[in-house]
Amino acid sequence: MSLQQSIQQAAQKEYSPTAPAIAPKNVQMYKYDQFDDEFITQRIDQLRSQINRRLAGELSEDEFKPLRLQNGVYLQLHAYMLRLAIPYGQLNSTQMRALAYIARKYDKGFGHFTTRQNIQYNWPALSDIPEILEDLQKVEMHAIQTSGNCIRNTTSDPFAGAAADELTDPRPWCEIIRQWSTLHPEFAFLPRKFKIAVNAAEQDRAAILYHDVALQIIENDQGEMGFKVYVGGGQGRTPVIAKLVREFLEPQYLLSYLDAILRTYNMLGRRDNLYKARIKITVNETGVEEFSRLVELEWNRIKDTGFNLPEEQKQTIFKHFELPEFELHQYDAEKFESKKLKNNGFDYFVKNNTFAHKQDGYTIVSISLKPHGGIPGDISADQMDLVAQLADDYSLSEIRATHRQNLVLPHVKLDDLFILWQKLTKAKLAAGNIGLLTDIIACPGLDYCALANARSIPIAQMIAEHFDDMKKLNDLGDITLNISGCINACAHHHVANIGILGVDKKGEESYQVTLGGSSRSDADIGKIVGPGFSGDEIVGAIETITNVYLAGRTNNDETFLAYYRRAGQTPFKEALYNVA
Amino acid sequence: MAPAKQIKPLKNPVSVTANLLLKGSTVYLKADGTWSDDIANSAIAHDREQETALLALANITEKTQYVVGAYSFDVKIIDGKATPLGMREIIRAKGIPTITPDGLTSKPEWQNQFTKSNASSHKI
Numbered sequence: 001m002s003l004q005q006s007i008q009q010a011a012q013k014e015y016s017p018t019a020p021a022i023a024p025k026n027v028q029m030y031k032y033d034q035f036d037d038e039f040i041t042q043r044i045d046q047l048r049s050q051i052n053r054r055l056a057g058e059l060s061e062d063e064f065k066p067l068r069l070q071n072g073v074y075l076q077l078h079a080y081m082l083r084l085a086i087p088y089g090q091l092n093s094t095q096m097r098a099l100a101y102i103a104r105k106y107d108k109g110f111g112h113f114t115t116r117q118n119i120q121y122n123w124p125a126l127s128d129i130p131e132i133l134e135d136l137q138k139v140e141m142h143a144i145q146t147s148g149n150c151i152r153n154t155t156s157d158p159f160a161g162a163a164a165d166e167l168t169d170p171r172p173w174c175e176i177i178r179q180w181s182t183l184h185p186e187f188a189f190l191p192r193k194f195k196i197a198v199n200a201a202e203q204d205r206a207a208i209l210y211h212d213v214a215l216q217i218i219e220n221d222q223g224e225m226g227f228k229v230y231v232g233g234g235q236g237r238t239p240v241i242a243k244l245v246r247e248f249l250e251p252q253y254l255l256s257y258l259d260a261i262l263r264t265y266n267m268l269g270r271r272d273n274l275y276k277a278r279i280k281i282t283v284n285e286t287g288v289e290e291f292s293r294l295v296e297l298e299w300n301r302i303k304d305t306g307f308n309l310p311e312e313q314k315q316t317i318f319k320h321f322e323l324p325e326f327e328l329h330q331y332d333a334e335k336f337e338s339k340k341l342k343n344n345g346f347d348y349f350v351k352n353n354t355f356a357h358k359q360d361g362y363t364i365v366s367i368s369l370k371p372h373g374g375i376p377g378d379i380s381a382d383q384m385d386l387v388a389q390l391a392d393d394y395s396l397s398e399i400r401a402t403h404r405q406n407l408v409l410p411h412v413k414l415d416d417l418f419i420l421w422q423k424l425t426k427a428k429l430a431a432g433n434i435g436l437l438t439d440i441i442a443c444p445g446l447d448y449c450a451l452a453n454a455r456s457i458p459i460a461q462m463i464a465e466h467f468d469d470m471k472k473l474n475d476l477g478d479i480t481l482n483i484s485g486c487i488n489a490c491a492h493h494h495v496a497n498i499g500i501l502g503v504d505k506k507g508e509e510s511y512q513v514t515l516g517g518s519s520r521s522d523a524d525i526g527k528i529v530g531p532g533f534s535g536d537e538i539v540g541a542i543e544t545i546t547n548v549y550l551a552g553r554t555n556n557d558e559t560f561l562a563y564y565r566r567a568g569q570t571p572f573k574e575a576l577y578n579v580a
Numbered sequence: 581m582a583p584a585k586q587i588k589p590l591k592n593p594v595s596v597t598a599n600l601l602l603k604g605s606t607v608y609l610k611a612d613g614t615w616s617d618d619i620a621n622s623a624i625a626h627d628r629e630q631e632t633a634l635l636a637l638a639n640i641t642e643k644t645q646y647v648v649g650a651y652s653f654d655v656k657i658i659d660g661k662a663t664p665l666g667m668r669e670i671i672r673a674k675g676i677p678t679i680t681p682d683g684l685t686s687k688p689e690w691q692n693q694f695t696k697s698n699a700s701s702h703k704i
Contacts, residue, residue: 055601057645075648077672079604125603375679446667447677455667457679507666 027092027397028161030320031174032140039183040137043144047071048130055127070150070188071129072143076450077125082132088156088174088198089117089401093388097398098139099386106132110386113369113377115441115492116195117155117401118146122448126269144182146421149190149277151181151262155197157205158402162320162364162410164356167217168225170200172318173254174307177300179317180255187262191269192277194262195234207519209233210495212279214242215254226250229263231291232283237487239494239525240280245292251297256306260299264291266514324396324411326359331414339418347431348470349421365395365426367407368431368439373465375457376442377405403492404441406434436473437481437546439466441492442510445485445502446509452485454502454509457536459483466539467546476546479560480519495519497561498545499526499542500538511538513574515545516564529569530577541576548575592654595622595662595670596634598647606672607647608662613637615647619673620661625652630690 032040038279047067068074072083084099091099099119101110106128107121114120124132136142145152154174161169172226177196181187187194197208200217208214214230227249233242249257265279268286276285283291340347355364367387370376379387387407391399394416395409402408412420424430431438440463445456460483467473482496486503493499499514510532517526533541546560548571553563564572573579596609597619607615607694608622616622625631631652638650655662664673671678 055645057643061648075599075604077668078606078675078677127602446671447679452668455678457677461679509667 008046008497014071026324028321028324029090029092029171029398030178030317032079036140037137040133040142040144043183044130044133044137047133051126051130059078066148067518070145070148071133073126073129074147074450076122076444076448077446078448080123080126080129081448082124082129082143083118083120084136084141084143085112085146085153086118086141086159086401087153087178088171089158089403090160090171091399091401093391093397093399095139095141096384096388096391098141100381100388102132102135103381103384105130109377110380112375112406112444113379113401113407115403115405115443115490116146116153117158117403118153119401122444138206141524147193149192149194150188151184151190151194151196154178154181154515155195155211157199157201157207158400158408159201159205159355159364159410160400161323162357162362163201164358165203166201166358167219168200168576169323172314172321173215173217173251174198175317175320176254176314177258180258180307180309186259187266190262190266191271191282192274192279194279196263197259198330204521204523205402207492207495209242209495209521209523210235210239210272210492210519211242212265213258218248220248224250227254229257229261231295232280232288232410234278234280235489235492235494236278237275237489238278238280239489240284241523242280243283243288245288245295247365252308252311253303254309255312255498256301256303256308259297259302260295261305261365263296268294287319301576324412326362327413329361329413331361336417342472345425345430346418346421347434348416348474349430350432351474352436353433353434357411359411361414363412363417365409365412365417365420366402366434367409367429368568369406369429370433370439370460370464371428371431372438372468373461374428376440376460379407383427383429383516385427386423390420404439406439432470434471435478435480437467437476437479437498437542438469438473439480439569440464440481441480441496443483443485444489445483449485449490451488452502453487453504454485454511455535456483456485456491456500456502459500459502459511459535462539463542466543475556476503476550477559479546492519494525495523496526496541497564503532505532509535511535511541513538513541513576516561518561522561527569530562544575545572590625590627590631592665593624593626593657593662594631594634594652595619595624595655596638596650596652597640597669598638598650601645601648605676609638609650613641615641617653617675619664622655622662624655624657624662637680655696 050067057463074081081124095570107123110122123441154177156170195211196213197206197211198215205428210233216228218228229246230242231245270276299458353366357363394412396411440460442456442460446452480496481498482491482493483500484491484493493501495517501512512532514526514528518524549560608619611623625634654665664670
């Protein structure tokens with residue numbers, strides 16, 4: 001079955017198989033023009049030729065590896081892995097159906113959403129990859145720069161364009177950065193990978209301070225919009241919180257300022273040591289004042305002569321993101337409350353999985369990809385098709401992927417929420433645990449990843465199975481728990497309130513616990529609490545940690561992180577290691 | 581008379597593994613220089629000299645674009661056959677993860693390596 005037929009069947013709508021699988025009407029997102037389409041065609045042809053040359057022996061693996069990586073192709077434990085870009089986490093329903101089609105045709109019927117708001121397939125054959133990319137192109141997606149030492153997918157608030165607490169919609173700025181950074185010739189071979197995140201809301205839902213460049217959209221005293229610019233954040237083996245380099249950047253200079261930062265890094269960044277090549281190390285070794293001075297020097301040299309986005313082009317991009325026409329309606333509050341009272345599951349879902357929308361009568365709905373005993377971030381092809389259908393029926397065909405490995409329907413009418421919850425429940429997608437202890441971020445770990453030292457997924461499953469009482473989970477409240485299978489920290493364990501790092505201890509899997517991390521605007525890096533635990537012990541250790549918190553908190557409003565910051569590590573150490 | 585050549589011992593016997601270039605799946609080097617997806621068929625080296633010879637053999641087929649990334653790894657010998665040591669190679673040898681997401685039809689019988697945790701041992 002072709003992609004078009006698959007989408008047609010899934011959508012059960014009129015469809016011409018000769019027409020391209022265009023985005024549903026009225027979705028507020030960037031749409032490819034002829035230029036985008038042509039360069040992606042060229043890129044696919046280029047990769048196909050590179051694969052053929054590799055298979056013919058004209059390219060060695062050493063020569064081929066950086067080329068495949070820049071197209072998102074990794075070689076893992078059991079198979080190749082293909083990582084696709086979801087620009088700033090935004091998808092439309094047609095794209096989600098295409099992802100389902102790819103999962104069925106080229107993979108084993110599922111995909112894995114990542115902490116970079118992307119999706120990974122774990123089982124494609126190398127020879128199938130050009131064909132997968134051709135299918136993706138039909139729905140305006142690609143895998144360019146999802147790996148390699150280049151500028152990666154720009155990430156952002158998954159509630160962008162919908163959240164009541166945002167100053168403005170950050171997506172047009174993300175799109176401008178995406179277009180500027182895609183195949184940017186000067187920055188194709190940086191010392192190391194480079195990640196940019198943009199936030200415009202009060203809450204930081206994109207962990208921006210752990211990115212190489214963090215852009216917080218703010219308003220100055222004159223009411224003008226601009227960017228607060230941070231540089232040098234990151235995780236991995238050396239977690240660092242990004243440092244402020246500019247209090248206010250006028251938006252027209254965004255690209256020339258980014259050029260100056262990247263150029264300074266490209267010149268100073270170390271290429272002699274893989275582990276010291278990220279910009280966080282460059283900033284640390286150079287000193288933030290000196291690094292900022294060099295950036296400003298370069299920026300002042302190029303700001304008026306270098307590249308800044310022409311206003312007309314900016315307006316064209318912004319037009320793609322104009323807010324949809326929301327229906328003005330009064331939802332039936334009495335009926336809504338009555339359904340919550342009658343259905344515990346719905347009550348928890350509303351409490352934890354919805355967020356205030358900027359439009360009265362609407363809400364933002366998070367779909368947890370952390371069902372009881374499930375694999376964090378994994379979703380089957382059938383579930384993808386269902387989410388696409390629900391997006392068409394209830395969310396103006398829009399879907400978002402979050403850095404916590406969940407999905408979001410950004411524009412749901414409150415009156416539709418109950419039926420939506422019922423449909424999600426049937427598909428095992430209605431876990432009401434967003435922001436709770438079982439909303440675990442976990443990397444693929446040693447089950448898939450060639451870099452991992454220990455398994456992450458079975459640990460996440462055991463913790464989720466142990467903490468399966470929704471009443472207790474809600475009592476514990478707002479806690480983040482992240483599990484990485486190695487020090488590369490793909491699951492952001494450093495910045496979780498409770499972090500778990502899998503290590504290899506003399507051939508055995510061992511799990512080190514950190515406490516007190518935060519990925520929000522009160523960013524902090526977790527501290528190791530003591531010696532690690534075996535796979536058999538780790539759930540008990542988490543139980544102990546949560547019991548210390550429950551026994552020690554002053555009241556139900558004191559969150560786990562607030563308690564930790566007040567009490568420190570001592571009570572946890574005493575309980576975990578019987579230290580008097 | 582030249583002194584007898586000292587053959588360096590290995591801590592454990594080793595086999596050689598790689599991934600198929602086209603599919604990426606795990607394979608093991610057999611004594612005849614061909615590859616098998618079953619570790620039980622793999623050739624076993626007991627000393628450094630044998631290990632070097634196996635890696636050289638692997639290198640020949642790596643140059644034919646059949647496999648990629650060949651390396652040796654520790655094994656233990658059970659009933660004369662190699663079995664993997666260490667979780668990474670145990671998982672590779674099975675060819676599938678220890679957990680089964682929706683969409684995978686066959687559940688590996690060995691999926692739960694860990695026993696259920698005894699939370700009470702850590703309760704305060």
